[in-house]
Amino acid sequence: MDWTAVGLSLRLALLTVLILVPAGLLVARWLAWTPFRARPLVEALFALPLVLPPTVLGFYLLVTMGAHSPLGLWFERVAGQTLAFSFSGILVASLIANLPFAIQPMQRAFEAIAPEVREAAAVSGLSRWRSFWRIELPLAWPGVLSAIVLTFAHTLGEFGVVLMVGGSIPGETRTAAIAIYDRVQAFDEAGAGRMAALLLAISMVAISASYLVSARVGRRRG
Amino acid sequence: MAEGGLVVELRQSAPIALEAQLACAPGELLALVGPSGSGKTTVLRAIAGLLRPAVGRVQVGTDAWLDTARGRCLSARERRVGLVFQHYALFPHLSALENVLEAVPPGAPDVRRARARGLLERMRLTGLDDRLPRSLSGGQQQRVALARALAREPQVLLLDEPFSAVDRATRERLYEQLAELRGELAMPAVLVTHDLEEAALLADRMVILAAGRTLQAGAPQEVMSRPATLAVARQVGMKNLYQGTVRGHEAEHTVLDWQGRVLRVRRQTQFAPGSRVHWCVPAAGVLLLPPDPSAIGALDNLVEARVARLLPLGQQLLLSLAVAGEAHPLRTGLPRHVAPRYALHEGMALTVRLRGEDVHLMLAD
Numbered sequence: 001m002d003w004t005a006v007g008l009s010l011r012l013a014l015l016t017v018l019i020l021v022p023a024g025l026l027v028a029r030w031l032a033w034t035p036f037r038a039r040p041l042v043e044a045l046f047a048l049p050l051v052l053p054p055t056v057l058g059f060y061l062l063v064t065m066g067a068h069s070p071l072g073l074w075f076e077r078v079a080g081q082t083l084a085f086s087f088s089g090i091l092v093a094s095l096i097a098n099l100p101f102a103i104q105p106m107q108r109a110f111e112a113i114a115p116e117v118r119e120a121a122a123v124s125g126l127s128r129w130r131s132f133w134r135i136e137l138p139l140a141w142p143g144v145l146s147a148i149v150l151t152f153a154h155t156l157g158e159f160g161v162v163l164m165v166g167g168s169i170p171g172e173t174r175t176a177a178i179a180i181y182d183r184v185q186a187f188d189e190a191g192a193g194r195m196a197a198l199l200l201a202i203s204m205v206a207i208s209a210s211y212l213v214s215a216r217v218g219r220r221r222g
Numbered sequence: 223m224a225e226g227g228l229v230v231e232l233r234q235s236a237p238i239a240l241e242a243q244l245a246c247a248p249g250e251l252l253a254l255v256g257p258s259g260s261g262k263t264t265v266l267r268a269i270a271g272l273l274r275p276a277v278g279r280v281q282v283g284t285d286a287w288l289d290t291a292r293g294r295c296l297s298a299r300e301r302r303v304g305l306v307f308q309h310y311a312l313f314p315h316l317s318a319l320e321n322v323l324e325a326v327p328p329g330a331p332d333v334r335r336a337r338a339r340g341l342l343e344r345m346r347l348t349g350l351d352d353r354l355p356r357s358l359s360g361g362q363q364q365r366v367a368l369a370r371a372l373a374r375e376p377q378v379l380l381l382d383e384p385f386s387a388v389d390r391a392t393r394e395r396l397y398e399q400l401a402e403l404r405g406e407l408a409m410p411a412v413l414v415t416h417d418l419e420e421a422a423l424l425a426d427r428m429v430i431l432a433a434g435r436t437l438q439a440g441a442p443q444e445v446m447s448r449p450a451t452l453a454v455a456r457q458v459g460m461k462n463l464y465q466g467t468v469r470g471h472e473a474e475h476t477v478l479d480w481q482g483r484v485l486r487v488r489r490q491t492q493f494a495p496g497s498r499v500h501w502c503v504p505a506a507g508v509l510l511l512p513p514d515p516s517a518i519g520a521l522d523n524l525v526e527a528r529v530a531r532l533l534p535l536g537q538q539l540l541l542s543l544a545v546a547g548e549a550h551p552l553r554t555g556l557p558r559h560v561a562p563r564y565a566l567h568e569g570m571a572l573t574v575r576l577r578g579e580d581v582h583l584m585l586a587d
Contacts, residue, residue, distance in 0.1 A: 116309065120305070122298040123271075125327065
């Protein structure tokens, strides 16, 4: 069992969730309730990672982060290391690859809140923050939970984009999914099997927990 | 306008055309009446600050909530308004008590909770504090919504068709409760409804709205029996609408020419002799005379008619009476148990009397 790779995957998934879900919450709320002409275009842009082959997304990210790209040069100047083939690089890639998994469930959840309920909060004198904290967020909670679980599970399983951007550097960019691939390439089926089973178990637990909580919330609200 | 009264003037051409003026005194319940799509809810939303009209003024006492001329527009959060939504819009994940508590102004937690509890008690919802909206009946939800609207100590109370989503029995109980509550409320209250009877039952005054325009304001009975225009007459359900010419005014009556017949009607001197007018008479002002002609005596406004149609409707028998020279029939009704005395049948000739006091003249639109 490559515990370093498992640890790296968990760290990547956790950081992706911690950064992407709060930011995605604001984007999802904005997309759900703000009508503007270019909205379909913006929605399509956020959904693109869902349909794009991971290698294509990975290729563009690699080009954008490469040592000779403006972003790559800037990052190297600031951080003293390259963005491509680093943990930071795969974290950025992971944030972009997971945009649809974070935004879409939360956007649907915000869209499902009746406009009158939000208006009722306003005419009841609730401040914007209190309205968000006490009314909108609890009502959108099943969507937020889905976003957390999907982003976490998808990051654990992400392969193509991470491989393109990060390669397979032990302790830096070799995630569990890449380690499994490497084990198979090295004819270590037993090692690959153990890690695959572990990823399967983690994903299963996360998804089940999300369904369980959603069902409980659903029962409470009828 | 008395201190704390509400004055509203709204004008816009799109997306929904509005040309509305209304005023409501403190403690007064004003019904905003109109058919679906007439802009009632739009007016209410503009008062609440949920919609900003192109041009307008919403003034509560000395506070201007909206004054587009001065570029002032308070948000809904800043207007101290209580709004009961048509489908209540309770917060579905919060209990009845929490729903009310959210709207109670900031203060010590114990004081706020006591106030929320007090409002629920006042709405006869004691013991239902912890219930979620979904486990409350329609009537109970409506009362939680009313408690929440009052929790903010509003300067204006707005009710958007609050009785439309409950059954008849519940609605009648809620009418009684609102009527009781009325005495305790010192703020202006605006009730949106499409139901004239509801408006007449609950409101001190009513405003008729059509296609975003306020057409007439006044006491419900006055608006319903003395509509200012043909459009209002149609909207308040006046069926007997005709045209005539004012012949002149006598000491006690105005003399009207209706297709060559002379009618002596309530004196309305604002219409000059010779002017062409619309006139209306409620069904209750069309009286069937007894079958025995000798009992009639010398009465004004007798009209020979023929029964064109008889329609039993509940305990009433509705009559359409054809009158020579007039395209529109006279409509009236009488209790079904009385009908046999007249031996009514379609095609029979009879005499009716139009009660002059009930005849109301209107300018041609």
